[in-house]
Amino acid sequence: MCGIVGFWAKESIPSWEVLDKLFIESENRGQDGFGIAIIHRGENRQIRSKKSGVPYSKCHRQIKDWIYTNDSPIQIGDVIIALSRACPETECSSSSTNMQPIVSEESNCVLVHNGAIS
Numbered sequence: 158m159c160g161i162v163g164f165w166a167k168e169s170i171p172s173w174e175v176l177d178k179l180f181i182e183s184e185n186r187g188q189d190g191f192g193i194a195i196i197h198r199g200e201n202r203q204i205r206s207k208k209s210g211v212p213y214s215k216c217h218r219q220i221k222d223w224i225y226t227n228d229s230p231i232q233i234g235d236v237i238i239a240l241s242r243a244c245p246e247t248e249c250s251s252s253s254t255n256m257q258p259i260v261s262e263e264s265n266c267v268l269v270h271n272g273a274i275s
Contacts (some may be wrong), residue, residue, distance in 0.1 A: 158186055158187070158243055158271055159186055159187040159240050159241060159242050159243050159270075159271045160182070160183030160184060160185060160186030160187050160240065160241035160243075160255075161183065161186075161239070161240050161268075161269050161271060162183045162237070162238070162239040162240070163178060163236070163237070163238050163239075164176065164179065164225045164236070164237040165235075165236050165237075166231060166232070166233050166234060166235045166236070166237070167233070167234070168233065169233060170231055170232065170233060171222075171231070173221055173224075173225070176224065176237070177217065177221070179239075180213045180217070180220070180239060180241070181213065181214070182263075183213070183239065183240070183241040184212055184213045184214060184241045185241075186243060187212075187241035187242045187243035188212040188239070188241065188243070189210075189212070189242045189243055190208070190209060190210045190211065190212065190241075190242040190256045191208075191209050191211070191212060191213040191216055191220070191239070191241055191242070191256075192206065192207070192208040192209070192239065192240050192242070192256045192257045192258050192269075193206065193207050193208075193216070193220060193223075193224075193237065193238070193239040193240075193258070194206040194207075194238045194239075194260055194267045195224070195231055195235055195236070195237055195245070195256040196228075196235060196236040196238070196267060197229060197232065197235050198232065198233075198234035198235055202203070202265055203229065204262065204265065204267060205229060205259050206217075206258055206260045206267070207219075207220065207223050208256035208257075208258075209256070210256065212241065213241055218275060220251075220254075224237075238258055238267050238269055239258075239269075240256075240257045240258060241270045242256060242257065257269045257270070
């Protein structure tokens with residue numbers, strides 16, 4: 158089963174220590190890949206996402222830079238959705254092409270799931 162994290166920056170921007178702890182704990186549920194999306198608040202809601210075919214512990218520095226030093230860093234009111242993937246037995250590997258989160262720019266939504274969807 159995958160490890161899923163959701164965080165709403167309702168009143169303040171989360172420290173790296175808080176997010177890092179959540180992401181580390183999610184890796185206990187899945188070590189085959191990591192994906193993250195940030196839904197930015199505001200009139201022109203923007204969704205940014207990053208996917209990796211390696212576990213969080215192997216990409217945490219890049220994730221930190223992406224969250225805080227990108228052109229569009231996290232702000233108060235934003236939502237973070239992340240997933241540490243547990244590759245099903247029917248798939249032999251994880252890659253960024255089959256990683257979550259699934260982002261629909263057209264529908265302006267983000268999806269993560271913890272099992273088969275049919």
